[in-house]
Amino acid sequence: MDALQYLENFLQSLVAGLLMGAMYGLMCVGLTIIFGVMRVINFAQGEFMMLGMYFAYFCFAWFGTWAFFDGLWFPFVLALLAGPAVFLFGVLLHRVLVNAVTGRKATQLEAQGHYAQLVLTLGIALVLQNGGLFIFGSTPVSVANELSYSAWEWGPMIGDRVSVFVNQAQTISAVLALLVVLIFGLVMARTRLGKSLRASADNPDAAIYMGINVDKAHRLAFGFGVGITAIGGGLLASNAPFTPYIGTEYVIIMYAGVVLGGLGSIRGAFLGGLTIGIVQQVSATILPNQLQNTVIFVFFLIIILFRPQGFFGKKDRTA
Amino acid sequence: MNLSGSRKDFLHIGLFGLGYLLLALLVNNSYYLLIMTIVPIWAVMGLSWNLFSGYSGLISFGHAAFFGLGAYLVALCMVVWNLNPWLTIVLATLTGGIAGLLVGIPTFRLRGHYFALAMLAYPLALLYIFEWLGYQEVALPMHREAPLAYMQFENQHFYIVIALLLLVTTLGITSVLSRSRFGMSLLAIKLDEDAAEAAGINTLYWKLLAITVSAAIAGAAGGFYAVVLLVVTPLAVFGMLVSAQALIFAMFGGVGTLWGPVLGAFILVPLSELLYARYAADFPGIQGVIYGMAIIAVILFAPQGILWKLQSLLKPGQIRMLGSTASVADFSVSQDLLVVTPQEHVSPILAVSGLSKSFGGLQATNDLNFEVRHGELLGIIGPNGAGKTTLFNLLNGFIHPDKGEINFRGQGLLKQRPNQRCAKGMARTFQVPKPFTHLSVLDNVVIGAYVHTRTKDEAGRHASAAIQIVGLHDQCDMPAANLTNKELRLMELARALACAPTLILVDEILAGLDPDAMQDVLEVLRRVRGLGITIIIIEHSMQAMVQLVDRFVVLDHGSLLAEGIPDIIMRNPLVIEAYLGKKWLEND
Numbered sequence: 045m046d047a048l049q050y051l052e053n054f055l056q057s058l059v060a061g062l063l064m065g066a067m068y069g070l071m072c073v074g075l076t077i078i079f080g081v082m083r084v085i086n087f088a089q090g091e092f093m094m095l096g097m098y099f100a101y102f103c104f105a106w107f108g109t110w111a112f113f114d115g116l117w118f119p120f121v122l123a124l125l126a127g128p129a130v131f132l133f134g135v136l137l138h139r140v141l142v143n144a145v146t147g148r149k150a151t152q153l154e155a156q157g158h159y160a161q162l163v164l165t166l167g168i169a170l171v172l173q174n175g176g177l178f179i180f181g182s183t184p185v186s187v188a189n190e191l192s193y194s195a196w197e198w199g200p201m202i203g204d205r206v207s208v209f210v211n212q213a214q215t216i217s218a219v220l221a222l223l224v225v226l227i228f229g230l231v232m233a234r235t236r237l238g239k240s241l242r243a244s245a246d247n248p249d250a251a252i253y254m255g256i257n258v259d260k261a262h263r264l265a266f267g268f269g270v271g272i273t274a275i276g277g278g279l280l281a282s283n284a285p286f287t288p289y290i291g292t293e294y295v296i297i298m299y300a301g302v303v304l305g306g307l308g309s310i311r312g313a314f315l316g317g318l319t320i321g322i323v324q325q326v327s328a329t330i331l332p333n334q335l336q337n338t339v340i341f342v343f344f345l346i347i348i349l350f351r352p353q354g355f356f357g358k359k360d361r362t363a
Numbered sequence: 364m365n366l367s368g369s370r371k372d373f374l375h376i377g378l379f380g381l382g383y384l385l386l387a388l389l390v391n392n393s394y395y396l397l398i399m400t401i402v403p404i405w406a407v408m409g410l411s412w413n414l415f416s417g418y419s420g421l422i423s424f425g426h427a428a429f430f431g432l433g434a435y436l437v438a439l440c441m442v443v444w445n446l447n448p449w450l451t452i453v454l455a456t457l458t459g460g461i462a463g464l465l466v467g468i469p470t471f472r473l474r475g476h477y478f479a480l481a482m483l484a485y486p487l488a489l490l491y492i493f494e495w496l497g498y499q500e501v502a503l504p505m506h507r508e509a510p511l512a513y514m515q516f517e518n519q520h521f522y523i524v525i526a527l528l529l530l531v532t533t534l535g536i537t538s539v540l541s542r543s544r545f546g547m548s549l550l551a552i553k554l555d556e557d558a559a560e561a562a563g564i565n566t567l568y569w570k571l572l573a574i575t576v577s578a579a580i581a582g583a584a585g586g587f588y589a590v591v592l593l594v595v596t597p598l599a600v601f602g603m604l605v606s607a608q609a610l611i612f613a614m615f616g617g618v619g620t621l622w623g624p625v626l627g628a629f630i631l632v633p634l635s636e637l638l639y640a641r642y643a644a645d646f647p648g649i650q651g652v653i654y655g656m657a658i659i660a661v662i663l664f665a666p667q668g669i670l671w672k673l674q675s676l677l678k679p680g681q682i683r684m685l686g687s688t689a690s691v692a693d694f695s696v697s698q699d700l701l702v703v704t705p706q707e708h709v710s711p712i713l714a715v716s717g718l719s720k721s722f723g724g725l726q727a728t729n730d731l732n733f734e735v736r737h738g739e740l741l742g743i744i745g746p747n748g749a750g751k752t753t754l755f756n757l758l759n760g761f762i763h764p765d766k767g768e769i770n771f772r773g774q775g776l777l778k779q780r781p782n783q784r785c786a787k788g789m790a791r792t793f794q795v796p797k798p799f800t801h802l803s804v805l806d807n808v809v810i811g812a813y814v815h816t817r818t819k820d821e822a823g824r825h826a827s828a829a830i831q832i833v834g835l836h837d838q839c840d841m842p843a844a845n846l847t848n849k850e851l852r853l854m855e856l857a858r859a860l861a862c863a864p865t866l867i868l869v870d871e872i873l874a875g876l877d878p879d880a881m882q883d884v885l886e887v888l889r890r891v892r893g894l895g896i897t898i899i900i901i902e903h904s905m906q907a908m909v910q911l912v913d914r915f916v917v918l919d920h921g922s923l924l925a926e927g928i929p930d931i932i933m934r935n936p937l938v939i940e941a942y943l944g945k946k947w948l949e950n951d
Binding site: 085159164175293349 | 483
């Protein structure tokens with residue numbers, strides 16, 4: 045391989061990294077909302093992403109045959125709809141289970157309930173992923189359409205060499221991911237709802253005295269968090285095949301992004317996810333494909349060991 | 364040493380092993396025998412997790428890393444070099460231990476959430492590395508010609524014997540360790556790591572020891588698991604479910620207990636195996652669902668596990684925790700145990716020069732210089748935010764100064780960790796008391812005494828002496844959670860005293876006390892001073908201090924404002940201005 049070939053590979057993986065990274069970033073935002081408002085590490089976040097993926101998959105399988113839903117846009121709409129669907133599920137789950145070890149209940153538990161929360165969400169993760177095996181089956185599936193196999197070509201940039209192919213489905217997904225993050229950022233910054241969420245995050249006791257229903261704020265935050273991650277999952281579903289076990293590897297990817305961006309910061313989480321996407325794709329040009337995830341995990345360990353407070357958005361604690 | 368307690372454990376362990384073996388001999392169905400082999404292996408994994416996470420409170424989501432390394436080591440050594448499992452399980456144990464140490468050294472920089480998350484990354488990284496290396500499925504070669512050497516017995520009962528040996532050994536190790544200083548130190552770390560470090564416990568050492576032993580046990584369990592199942596895949600040994608199972612068995616049965624993890628494994632493994640055998644065709648993930656639901660139920664209904672729940676139902680009000688059962692007060696001891704002898708006099712006992720520390724733009728301590736004479740009672744006063752507690756944190760080593768020197772009894776201190784400073788004779792109390800609320804008052808104080816004593820009895824004597832000095836002998840068997848504010852502060856003082864210090868840093872011990880209680884505490888402080896112990900006390904209000912101290916050091920905005928005897932300090936215009944503002948001076 046010559047230098048131009050390397051350049052092409054590098055640019056290609058950089059673009060792929062940016063596109064994947066935007067989807068990771070969206071999922072990281074979901075995770076960081078939950079941490080930011082509730083101070084809870086949700087171990088089952090990967091499983092909510094998985095639910096988003098299967099939501100998109102099954103709706104596609106059921107309705108995709110109707111002429112009206114024939115369009116190439118349909119999988120993307122389904123991905124966005126996965127948000128509200130999983131939001132409802134999250135709110136329900138918070139009311140039934142999560143609430144027992146978070147919020148005001150947490151103060152009565154050992155270590156502010158941190159261990160109880162970690163272990164409870166681990167239990168939820170196990171039930172969802174193995175229950176998913178029962179309900180969804182273990183055969184890898186995906187929501188692919190023509191766009192997943194189509195690309196725009198940039199270039200050739202130097203003479204007749206160095207062309208970068210930009211996957212169309214990924215590009216649309218990345219743009220949608222960015223839009224969702226921006227809209228949610230606006231909601232948090234501008235609306236009454238956002239204010240009550242931020243107030244509950246900042247000082248739960250003071251928020252109660254100000255007449256904010258902190259329990260409800262936590263429930264909503266949990267719902268938004270898992271819903272937003274589910275949208276990310278829905279967008280990823282058109283990208284590669286998946287099984288109910290996919291959550292575990294993504295939970296590390298998400299935490300890597302969130303910790304990188306500084307736990308609790310929305311902008312930081314998005315930038316963190318973006319960085320993880322780039323690291324993952326660019327490392328694949330040097331290292332064997334199977335080690336992609338190992339690179340992420342090692343990268344995650346390095347960040348968490350040497351800079352646990354993260355790199356971005358330290359002052360910008362929007363959530 | 365609590366020999367009787369350990370002996371009782373050994374008796375129980377022996378009886379349990381025999382009973383299990385007899386039961387196994389009655390069984391002939393090969394499927395049930397396989398389950399009876401796997402159950403002890405998972406019990407060992409539960410114990411391994413418990414020995415580290417259960418006692419220290421640091422949640423590990425990564426025990427699969429050690430288990431998997433053990434399993435692959437045994438499998439690959441047999442495939443490549445034909446090494447027999449007897450040898451390689453020993454190697455797997457060593458490998459596990461080394462891996463534990465290597466994981467612990469960097470990862471113990473983290474606490475809480477971060478620690479748990481980081482631990483998750485190790486086995487998952489290894490999982491992909493082993494897949495990449497091409498070990499998707501390693502089958503152990505058959506050696507029917509030498510069943511004994513290669514642990515490939517016709518008769519499955521032999522496997523159960525080996526599994527039981529592993530389990531019994533692990534139980535023995537857990538029993539001995541949990542009743543020794545190990546158990547007490549980890550418990551202290553679990554309850555409050557800072558307080559433990561300040562009480563002279565070398566937290567890093569104990570955590571490293573715990574993870575090394577725990578990981579070695581996990582390595583052995585993984586090694587034997589490979590022998591039993593004959594096939595090793597990355598997902599089966601490094602997968603999330605392995606770490607989760609270890610955690611779930613321990614938490615389900617009872618965190619930080621000897622028998623809890625065993626109970627958890629003995630209930631959950633057969634349950635999930637039998638259901639799996641029956642319903643696997645329709646419901647492939649049934650094991651994971653059962654484990655998940657079991658742990659959710661435990662968190663909701665019995666957060667410490669079944670054994671603790673049973674104990675609280677059967678014997679309500681009892682607060683004994685494992686590892687702390689042996690402390691008995693001995694009030695016949697003389698308080699002279701804690702007297703600072705004249706040979707130990709070094710003056711000045713403490714010299715601080717050029718000490719500076721800033722947090723971002725805030726100069727918390729600014730070029731401080733002062734000395735403390737031996738036997739002195741020095742008061743450090745100053746308005747809110749003057750940098751008093753920061754000064755104590757610098758002195759006892761919780762934070763490092765940007766510049767400056769701290770000289771304690773003629774030695775520089777800057778390179779020493781807080782526990783080492785405590786061992787050298789510098790103890791402290793906290794502004795917000797940091798009691799170990801689940802422990803009795805005596806056990807709280809015993810932890811402090813461990814620093815300089817070799818045995819639990821000796822620690823008990825020192826603790827008893829300290830409790831007598833502060834006058835808490837009537838409360839010594841109460842859980843610390845039941846103490847009044849004054850008693851809590853006195854217990855803090857006793858805990859510091861039990862370290863046999865030459866210098867005690869006392870942080871706002873009078874805050875929030877009513878006048879009577881304040882007088883009692885002042886009296887105790889005078890008594891402590893009578894033992895020849897030097898005291899530096901931080902206080903907010905000057906009034907109480909004037910009756911007590913020999914000399915004041917006044918801080919304002921991190922700088923030394925004035926120092927001298929109370930009479931002079933009280934009339935120093937700079938001090939009055941700092942406390943009451945310029946207006947006051949002008950009106951006066």
